Amino acid sequence: MSKPNRTARYNTGVATLLEAKSLTKRYGQTIALESVDFQVSDGITGLLGPNGAGKSTATKLFLGLLKPTSGSAEVLGEKPYESLEIRARLGYMPEHDCLPAAITASEFLTHMVQVSGIPPSQARTRAADILRHVGLEEERYRPIGQYSTGMKQRVKLAQSLAHDPVVALLDEPTAGLDPGGREDMLRLIRRTGHEFGISIILSSHLMGDVESTCDRIIVLESGHVTEQGAVAQFTRETETVLIDVDGNRDELVAALAGRGITATVDGISLAVELNDDAQYDAIRDALVESNARLRRMAPRRHQLTDIFRSDES
Amino acid sequence: MTQRTGELFDLGYQHYDGPREGRARARKAVFFDGFRTTLGLGRGAGAKVLPMLLFGAAMAPAIILALVASLSDGQLDLPGHPEYYSIVSVVLLIFAAIIAPELLCPDRRNGVISLYLVRPLSITDYVAARWLAFFAITLLLVYSGQMVLLAGLVLSASDPLDYIKDNWLDIPRILSAGFLLAAFITTLPLAVSAFTDRRALAAAFVIGIFVISTAASGILTGCDEGGGHRGGGECEPITGDAGKWLSMVDISRAPTYVNNMIFDADSGDPRDRLNAELPPIVPIAWYILLTGGLGAALWLRYRRLSV
Numbered sequence: 001m002s003k004p005n006r007t008a009r010y011n012t013g014v015a016t017l018l019e020a021k022s023l024t025k026r027y028g029q030t031i032a033l034e035s036v037d038f039q040v041s042d043g044i045t046g047l048l049g050p051n052g053a054g055k056s057t058a059t060k061l062f063l064g065l066l067k068p069t070s071g072s073a074e075v076l077g078e079k080p081y082e083s084l085e086i087r088a089r090l091g092y093m094p095e096h097d098c099l100p101a102a103i104t105a106s107e108f109l110t111h112m113v114q115v116s117g118i119p120p121s122q123a124r125t126r127a128a129d130i131l132r133h134v135g136l137e138e139e140r141y142r143p144i145g146q147y148s149t150g151m152k153q154r155v156k157l158a159q160s161l162a163h164d165p166v167v168a169l170l171d172e173p174t175a176g177l178d179p180g181g182r183e184d185m186l187r188l189i190r191r192t193g194h195e196f197g198i199s200i201i202l203s204s205h206l207m208g209d210v211e212s213t214c215d216r217i218i219v220l221e222s223g224h225v226t227e228q229g230a231v232a233q234f235t236r237e238t239e240t241v242l243i244d245v246d247g248n249r250d251e252l253v254a255a256l257a258g259r260g261i262t263a264t265v266d267g268i269s270l271a272v273e274l275n276d277d278a279q280y281d282a283i284r285d286a287l288v289e290s291n292a293r294l295r296r297m298a299p300r301r302h303q304l305t306d307i308f309r310s311d312e313s
Numbered sequence: 314m315t316q317r318t319g320e321l322f323d324l325g326y327q328h329y330d331g332p333r334e335g336r337a338r339a340r341k342a343v344f345f346d347g348f349r350t351t352l353g354l355g356r357g358a359g360a361k362v363l364p365m366l367l368f369g370a371a372m373a374p375a376i377i378l379a380l381v382a383s384l385s386d387g388q389l390d391l392p393g394h395p396e397y398y399s400i401v402s403v404v405l406l407i408f409a410a411i412i413a414p415e416l417l418c419p420d421r422r423n424g425v426i427s428l429y430l431v432r433p434l435s436i437t438d439y440v441a442a443r444w445l446a447f448f449a450i451t452l453l454l455v456y457s458g459q460m461v462l463l464a465g466l467v468l469s470a471s472d473p474l475d476y477i478k479d480n481w482l483d484i485p486r487i488l489s490a491g492f493l494l495a496a497f498i499t500t501l502p503l504a505v506s507a508f509t510d511r512r513a514l515a516a517a518f519v520i521g522i523f524v525i526s527t528a529a530s531g532i533l534t535g536c537d538e539g540g541g542h543r544g545g546g547e548c549e550p551i552t553g554d555a556g557k558w559l560s561m562v563d564i565s566r567a568p569t570y571v572n573n574m575i576f577d578a579d580s581g582d583p584r585d586r587l588n589a590e591l592p593p594i595v596p597i598a599w600y601i602l603l604t605g606g607l608g609a610a611l612w613l614r615y616r617r618l619s620v
Contacts, residue, residue: 063431064431065427065430065431065620084335084336084433084434084435085335085336085433087431087432087433087434088333088335088432088433090431092427092428092431094424094427094428096424096427097423097424098423098424098425098427098428099423099424099425100419100420100423100425101423102356102357102360102419103355103356107355111342111346112428112432114338114339114341114342115338115339115342115343115428115429115432115434116333116339116432116433117333117334117335117336117338117339117432117433118329118331118332118333118334118338119331119332119334119338122329122331122332126329129326129327133326159428163329164328164329195325195326196326197326197328
C-alpha cells in the first residue's frame with residue numbers, strides 16, 4: 001500500500017511542529033496572551049503556568065477553537081483556525097469532562113476516529129488498539145458512565161491519540177487523579193511521546209508533572225512567556241533541599257553561610273537553594289561543623305508559585 | 314524453521330498509514346451517529362422502546378385507514394392522503410419533541426462538542442449533519458405512512474391501474490407536502506435544543522409551544538354559538554375578520570395549511586377553512602418564515618458557541 005503524500009509530509013522533515021508568532025488573544029479588555037513568540041519541535045513539551053496564565057487559551061488557539069486577535073498560531077505551517085484539514089492530524093484532551101455516559105468506550109472511540117476522517121473498518125481497529133495501549137482492554141465494552149475517574153482520563157487520552165495525530169495537546173491530564181493514577185497517566189504520556197512517536201504538548205500548573213514527563217518547557221505567566229528551555233536545566237536551577245535538624249539550627253545556618261550557601265527558614269525546616277550537586281558536600285560539612293542532629297534531608301519539588309516567588313525576590 | 318502457533322506478540326504502537334478522508338468522512342460519521350442515536354441503536358434496550366413506540370403510533374393510522382379502505386371497497390368517505398399528515402402530525406410532533414433534543418443536548422452537556430470542534434469538521438457541518446439525520450428519519454416516517462395508505466387504496470380499488478391513472482398527482486403531492494412537514498418537524502425541536510442543555514426541558518418547551526399556540530388560536534378563532542363545526546357550514550369567528558389571520562397563531566398547523574394547499578383539499582376543520590380565505594402566499598410565507606427563522610436561530614446559536 002502506498003503511503004499518502006500528506007502523511008509523509010507531516011511525519012518527516014518538519015522541524016517545527018507548532019509556532020506562535022506575535023500571538024495575541026484578547027477577550028474584550030482582558031488580555032489572555034500578549035504578543036507571544038515560541039516554537040515547539042518533536043518530543044514532549046510542557047506548557048507551564050498558574051491558572052489564568054494563558055495556557056488553555058494557547059492550546060485552543062493551536063487547535064483552531066479560537067481565532068487569534070493578532071499574530072498567528074501555526075501547526076506544521078498551517079493555521080488550524082482556517083484549515084480544517086490540519087485538524088485531522090491534531091489530538092486534544094480537554095481539561096473538562098468530554099465523555100458521553102451511555103455508550104461504551106469502544107463505540108465512542110470508533111465514532112471519534114471516524115470524525116477524524118478514518119473509514120469505519122480501520123476506525124474499529126484503531127479504537128481497539130489504542131484502548132489496549134491505555135490499559136482499558138477489559139473494560140472497553142462497558143458504558144463510560146460506569147468508569148472511575150482514572151479510567152475516564154485514560155479514555156480522554158485515548159480519543160486524542162486514536163487517529164494517530166502528529167501532535168496531541170493535553171490540557172491538565174492529571175486533574176482529579178490520585179497519586180497512583182497520576183503516575184500512571186504520566187507514564188502513559190511519556191510512552192506516547194517517546195515510544196509511539198506522537199509529539200505532546202502538556203499543559204499543566206504542576207511543576208512535578210512537567211519535570212517528570214517533559215523534555216522541554218515553556219513557562220507562561222499573565223499572558224507572556226517568561227522562561228523556556230530544556231527541563232533538565234530548568235529544574236536544576238530551581239531545586240530546593242529541605243533540612244530538618246534537632247537543635248543547633250542557627251549554628252547550621254551560620255556554617256552554611258560560611259560556605260556561601262543561603263538557608264532560609266521555612267516552617268520547621270531550613271530551605272536551601274541548590275545550584276549544583278557539589279553543594280551536597282558543603283551541606284554535609286556544615287552539619288558536622290555545627291554539630292546539628294540531622295533528622296531529614298529531602299529535595300522539595302517546586303510548585304510553580306515558588307518559582308515565581310523566587311523570581312520576584 | 315518450524316512455525317509455532319498460539320503465541321501472542323505485542324506489536325507495540327502502530328502508526329496509521331491508511332486513507333484519511335477528512336471532512337467528508339467526518340460529516341458522514343456525525344450524520345450516521347445522529348441516525349443511530351435517534352433510533353436508539355448501539356444503546357440499551359430502553360433507548361429503543363420510545364422510538365419504536367412512536368414509530369408504531371405514526372404508522373398505525375396509515376395501516377388502519379388502508380385496512381378499512383380495502384374492507385369497505387371504497388364505499389366509505391375515509392380520510393385519505395390530504396388528511397393523513399394532519400392526523401399523524403401530533404404523534405410526529407411528540408416524537409420529534411422527545412427524541413430530537415437527544416441529538417444536540419447531550420453533546421453540549423457532556424462536553425463532547427469540544428472534541429467534534431477540534432476535528433476536521435466545521436460547526437456548520439456538525440449542525441447540518443445532525444439536522445439531516447433527524448430529517449431523514451422523519452421523512453422516512455411520513456413517506457412510509459403515505460405509501461402504506463397508497464398501497465391500501467390502490468389494492469382496494471376495483472381497477473388498480475385506473476386508480477393510479479386518476480390519482481397519480483397524489484404522488485408528487487405526497488412527496489412535497491411530506492418534505493415540508495418533515496423539515497418543520499425537524500427544525501423546531503432542534504432549534505429549541507440549541508438553547509438548553511437539558512433534553513427534558515427542550516421536549517417540554519416544544520410540546521408547550523404546541524399546546525399553548527393551538528389553544529390560543531382555538532380561542533381566538535372560536536366560532537360564535539351555533540356556528541360551523543367540523544364538516545358543517547361556515548364559521549364566524551368571535552374575532553371577526555381578523556380570525557383568518559389569527560388561525561396562523563397555531564404554529565403546529567403551519568405545515569398543515571401548506572399541505573392543504575398542495576392537495577387542494579378542504580379538511581372541513583374550521584381553522585383550515587378560515588386560513589384558506591387568506592391569499593395563498595400568506596400561509597406559504599408564514600411557513601418559510603417559521604422554518605427558516607428557526608433554522609437560522611439554530612445555526613447562529615452554534616456559530617457563537619464557545620468551548
